[in-house]
Amino acid sequence: MTNDLLNLSLLAASIWSPISGGITSPDGFLAAGISAGLKPSGKKDLALLYVPEGSCCSGTFTQSVARASCVDLCIDRLNASQGKIRAVLINSGQANACTGSRGKIDSEVITHELAKRLGLSNEEVLICSTGVIGEAIPVEKVKSHLDHLINSLDKNAYLDAANAILTTDLQVKQIAYQAVLGGRRVCIGGMAKGSGMIHPSMATMLSYITCNVGIDQTLWDSLIKRVADASFNAITVDGDTSTNDTFLAFASGHELDAKYLPALEEGLHLAAQYLAKAIARDGEGANCLIEIKVEGAKDEMDAQAVARTVASSALVKTAVHGSDPNWGRIIAALGRAGAVFNLNDVQLWIGPFQLFADGMPVDFDRQKVINYMKQKLQGKYLIDDAVVIRLKLGDDEGTSTAWGCDLSDEYVRINADYTT
């Protein structure tokens, strides 16, 4: 299903309905979140996700060459165990990136201790770290809290876990959906941590999705790749990519009839896009979500390039922050996206208002567009109340959607005023 068709289908009545229960809503998954003294604030900083036997896991990781050693560990163990991961430890406070050769050793020591306690092999245990780049994990502190963490594992501890993975996020990010597929209740749960960088060098997106269906590993991998592309890979806060970005998705349960796979994929998109939008909306200094919908492009790759380029443009982001219907900046960003199109075919809307057609601006009621944009800025933390910018490039089939947030002077102050 293309990104845009998906979005239309999300607007229509979906078979998926939101439920409480977060990451542990699918049967067999347990979670824990405790304070191990890793954060100076004393807030929760150590989470554990326990995965039922027979699950399969698919991972998507940062493309950064300067990635943390825990990312290497995850990739190696996913390969070694052929996706049979049983536990994920997540520490917040120290990213364990740029910590030289000890980074890898620390991750191995900690996961070995956890595996031993859980009766698992090392290959079945992953670790994700988030926090300050260049800071090592206080290994002894983590080790001394592992028993407490394991004892805290519970189906009802999903909020504890979702809180323990946060760093500078202002909002906890978690979701769960259910649907009845072939007479069986299928649940999808998720939690995430955003890329808020209120403190310097705090820069990681971590996302986890769980699901109670049995599925072939190869099928799951390709499904999750599409889900990641249309969600976590389609958001931008400031264009900077982290050393530790990780998205892990788990499937465990009775096998699903192949005819329900499209419905399952819709539910996974729903959960992942909710979390992705929550991350963008919670970007530093952000006052609203921006949704860029591109259609009529030569192909999906072109549409994706345009959606992401416009969503990343500092000039577009500041224009939205100022409620300025500045179509010229959107066209300028479109022009440099690398997509093939004819400017005379381009149409542009902000919300329901058309601003551009036939290669030039159309007459539009400027004040109405300003009011539409202002309304969104004054909205509370609502995931579905975005400033929608729609670009139709031509009559071809390529569609894509990306999400970002406005760029405020608060963002600059947050990121500039740390040492001064």
Place this chain on the structure above:
Amino acid sequence: MTNDLLNLSLLAASIWSPISGGITSPDGFLAAGISAGLKPSGKKDLALLYVPEGSCCSGTFTQSVARASCVDLCIDRLNASQGKIRAVLINSGQANACTGSRGKIDSEVITHELAKRLGLSNEEVLICSTGVIGEAIPVEKVKSHLDHLINSLDKNAYLDAANAILTTDLQVKQIAYQAVLGGRRVCIGGMAKGSGMIHPSMATMLSYITCNVGIDQTLWDSLIKRVADASFNAITVDGDTSTNDTFLAFASGHELDAKYLPALEEGLHLAAQYLAKAIARDGEGANCLIEIKVEGAKDEMDAQAVARTVASSALVKTAVHGSDPNWGRIIAALGRAGAVFNLNDVQLWIGPFQLFADGMPVDFDRQKVINYMKQKLQGKYLIDDAVVIRLKLGDDEGTSTAWGCDLSDEYVRINADYTT
């Protein structure tokens, strides 16, 4: 000559010395700059560069698909005349981009009128426009001022021309150098207009360089391509590329002995980099220039990718604005640049201070680095007083330099507060 060697050579005593005289310092070139009432402010807004017979011209243009029709006209006429351009008209106030089919017609009408008055063919005359996107050129106003403009052509009018091409720039950007090559005085002149976007949709870099040497067109093209890559293509203010960006370089005069070509290239780099740095330093809300010097990369392409990615990073730019020696953000930007390297080989300096080696931070005197950065921010509009960030990726030969500016809350206010 590689970018970095060049920079070293610039620091050493150069055979080139700065002179006054700007764009018209090479013999035979004339300029004019007048007010034709295109800018509401009444400031100068129409410039003319008159080029001696027998010159050759090389052009570098925006890669934007949404480029203005005057860019198409320039490219077509450079091809049709095989580089034998004799006059360039530059109007500021209206970009004539996104003006539909009339944009092209207006450019043709205006240049036809100018060609007629100068006794030239249409193919020998170019037009560059800068100003508000979506606004057409007031053709009759321009036509009625052409005689006055032509009558104002003068070797001493270089500052008039340099002023007439500005839009929201705070500083006029012009330079001239001379050197004695083979017993002959060679002059290089230049003027530019930056990408200040204080008013919305004002987004264009225009640059012109002149030189009194005769040179083969193909040789000139390849030389100017290298010059553009190491100057105007190596600066970033906010990552947004314009609809109208144009760099034109003219060579006209006695043929230069081939053994002086490297010296000529050094002079052209000097002039182009001066103008490019002046544009970056005059970026919106900028308080200092940032210079990213990359060495030891696998090849020049890798080095270029790293230098430009770091220079564009919003997190690095805000860190510089806050005098925050936040090496983690620089490493994060390095990691996502697409270059191949081993993090354990990376070394990083801010000014003379080393912050990172062997895959992790080194002990450094934080306050000293902060003081170094603060000093640069307090500097006046000085082109050579940059915050220098140096990255050594390994022991290979690839080097590159890029320039940017800090990201201030003033930038956001300038770009957000237009309509509110």
